Amino acid sequence: MTRSSRKTARPVAFAADGHDHMSCIAEALQRAVALCESRGTQLTELRRRVLELVWSSHEPIGAYRILEQLDRPLPGQMRGKARRAAPPTVYRALDFLIEQGLVHRIESLNAFVGCDQPQATHAGQFMICGHCGVALELNDAGIANALASCATRLGFKVERPTIEVRGICPNCVRSGATQPAHAEHRHG
Amino acid sequence: MTRSSRKTARPVAFAADGHDHMSCIAEALQRAVALCESRGTQLTELRRRVLELVWSSHEPIGAYRILEQLDRPLPGQMRGKARRAAPPTVYRALDFLIEQGLVHRIESLNAFVGCDQPQATHAGQFMICGHCGVALELNDAGIANALASCATRLGFKVERPTIEVRGICPNCVRSGATQPAHAEHRHG
């Protein structure tokens, strides 16, 4: 994992092409395994599978979409009488993953996205493209400082900052997208 | 969802005491009337009533709470067989109020709060107290600049920034509150 010289985390998601997502997933899972092992927490098969689904793209995914995918039998299994997993199953897995810092919740989308840097401090800053749906996590010191300074001035004790910036990502800007096209969402 | 001390005086907008909330509401409604008049938009009785309910405290209120209050007959009316208003009624009113900039949606709470400065630009920055539930809107240039500069660096075109900082407000910090006590919410 190369370190960018920027203050801002490397823009993985908005890096137009040259992004092998298969290895992107693989690396995320590898990091997760290592992290949980080092912490003595249990990354069970179910949780691993949910994490994999969350990482299936850089677009935040809803809990019920995960549920659907969970139901989909793996290649080689019969379609048969697959019992439908219940919501708590996926929500519990997500809770675990969030606790471990492996996944973030995107409040403005009621959806979940994988975290690049599960070890780092979690400021939780996201740039979310309304066109392609991709969410880029960043860790910008400038924003964090501005926030902290503002809070200090007010005497407010920060516990959990939520920063989710909706807009159009560089790729989509280049391709002339100004409209949703993503059909994504109500309040936007 | 258990309510915290519903009837106790509310610490308003972090401005410890000396806050006459009645006039706070009145002023907000006055501003709204003036604004809509100047724009030629219709602040109907229903919308005015919803706005009033949103302003009933500085704690963000859910759409269904508004609905309940809407059902409650005004003093002087008979309890009778009041027809229950349906969700779309309140959501539509909220949509209008949000469009007019009179109300903001707090994504992380699925709730709504009145806006102090309906005319000003809406950066949408909130400090939300997890103890007393109060949400303070602010318009901090430092935060806005940091965000803008970061977006520029990335080539990201900002459309709607969402900044919601969860924590403990000065009043509650002073009274030694470190725990929720507000029971408000799931993902916290």
Next chain:
DNA sequence: CTGCGGTATGAAATAGTATAACATCTCGGA
């Protein structure tokens, strides 16, 4: 081995949030 406790998952029901689709009403203007 057996039972115990802790953690993880299964399963059913329900709570909470939001929208779709269509009907009706009202009011001003052609």
Next chain:
DNA sequence: TCCGAGATGTTATACTATTTCATACCGCAG
């Protein structure tokens, strides 16, 4: 008078999340 636009009523449904109780699995003390 009729039309059209905007606001609201009404019914149904979709989507998101949690509560509650039951069961399974695993490591370990007795």
